[in-house]
Amino acid sequence: MTKNDAPVGDFIREIIEDDLRTEKHRGRVATRFPPEPNGYLHIGHAKSVCLNFGIAAQYGGTCNLRLDDTDPSGESLEYVQSIINDVHWLGFDWGNRLFYASDYFEHLYQFAVNLIKAGKAYVCSLNADQMREYRGTLTEPGKESPYRNRSIEENLDLFARMRAGEFEDGAHVLRAKIDMASPNVVMRDPIIYRIKRVPHYRTGTDWVIYPMYDFAHCLSDSLEKITHSICTLEFENNRPLYDWIVGELIAHDRPRQIEFARLNVSYTILSKRRLIQLVEQNYVTGWDDPRMPTVAGMRRRGYPPEAIRTFCAKIGVAKKDNLVDIALLEACVRDDLNERAPRVMGVLRPLKVIIDNYPEDRVEEFECANHPQNSAMGTRKVPFSRVIYIEQDDFTENPPRKYKRLAPGKEVRLRSSYVIRYQGMVKNEQTGEITELHCTYDPETRNGPPPDGRKVDGVIHWVSANHAVPVEVRLYDRLFQVPDPAASGDGFVRHLNPHSLETLPSCPVEPSLRDVPSGSPYQFERLGYFCRDSKGTPSDPPVFNRIVSLRDSWAKIAGKEGK
């Protein structure tokens, strides 16, 4: 952990500290991160990962990684592997404590048998529709199932035959015998086992009955001797059931469930179901599309795990519904990258500049600092010659007020190089487009300010045309155009930002970028942070993803001036 993700106090840590003080779990702290392997992890999961693993680390406890795989439909090994990979990448380790709820199937079955023997569970043969009717409504109590008072022997027999595969899906379920009149619908004889003839990615066809979440989760926690079972708010209604099951079946070391508010982030969506939709309907290129809020997407985009951890620490943990500004995530990423990313130069939208008074065959190499505030990051050589590219944005015929870049009659500093002065431009007669600029350089400005004391305000980046490496650049923007796309329910796709990806097929960048590894971040000066994409084929020109832009205060000024 770094200084930035030092956990701050929150209500969960308060509870834990209380429990530690009162020796409630004999000084133990054991948490778990329990994803279901039916999708990729996203930034919301990252919050939970940081919480659970962070707490374990902070209090000298343990945190298990447990795959909550009790519903084989939709679960797969691919998801398991992505989860393992993502949690590791985020910076956490579970030692030898990788568990699967499916490993407990036999044990859970025995628990269910015990519940039946205690007269606390029964096999119910109502069909799904009937079940719904008998359940009552939010304001009306339910009715007891006609099968509620089957004998223990009959229940035992039926349950064994359910396991043995004698019945079709839906023919019977096992229910806890609690209270059909409970004001909490969860407690109205909840189903704890159902028949599901779907092969499981781990247990194959060994089982045709699978435990429900409410039954499996609390008992898995108990088997793992979890002390604090941290989950999200929507399970608050399930806590009485959690406590009931544990109360019936577990004598010692009962875990305690604590709920916190799940994370929401503006301009994106964090529902697994909807993320799946984006992937399956090809709104994005996959789970690891750099625009996705998935851990895999953020990794490919170039977000450092440290930045994600810092973000998770900064948003805090509470019980209030929230919509965290994505600008905070971006700020964390910039903050981290500002310190670690070496500076380089690349031009996104090139404008050719010919330096008329610079000898045609001459090439100079400038020793450029890799980081202006950190000399330990060293220097690199950047070639300079008579023809260079600058950013189209860095020249204008009619400069607005406060414009500090190149314009007719003006001069500007080429970063780490000379001051150049505008001399003329060449336009395409047909389109009016400026095709090249002619400038002169001031040889006296190589290592410092002009000796005559004149001020040169603007500094722009550039790349020597002859030495440039052409790369593809992908500029990413927010996935959605509205702050809270989830508020539109299933219509959220209509808010997708059509400009969330802009591809620039051939951008000149400095030669030091020719063979950089994928994933390591660079700051393209004055533009943003970029990293080479991990998916390109070696024969193609390299692809660079924009991780996040630099703060652009000129855009703000220009915006205001324009109004």
Place this chain on the structure above:
RNA sequence: UGGGGUGUCGUCAAGCGGUAAGACACAGGCCUUUGGAGCCUGCAUUCGGAGGUUCGAAUCCUCCCACCCCAGCCA
């Protein structure tokens, strides 16, 4: 019109009866060979509302209001 939760700055979020932290965002300024970074300053007389208790309330009590979750053989 049942039950369970939550309401403090634009957004997160501290605060736990002694007189509203911090972060992001925003607005000014300084500095700068990145209009980056850094630095400085400003930004809730008020805590969903109304009453009450108290010398003193965001914190305690009462009532009210708003929002979220629950009627999958999903998790």
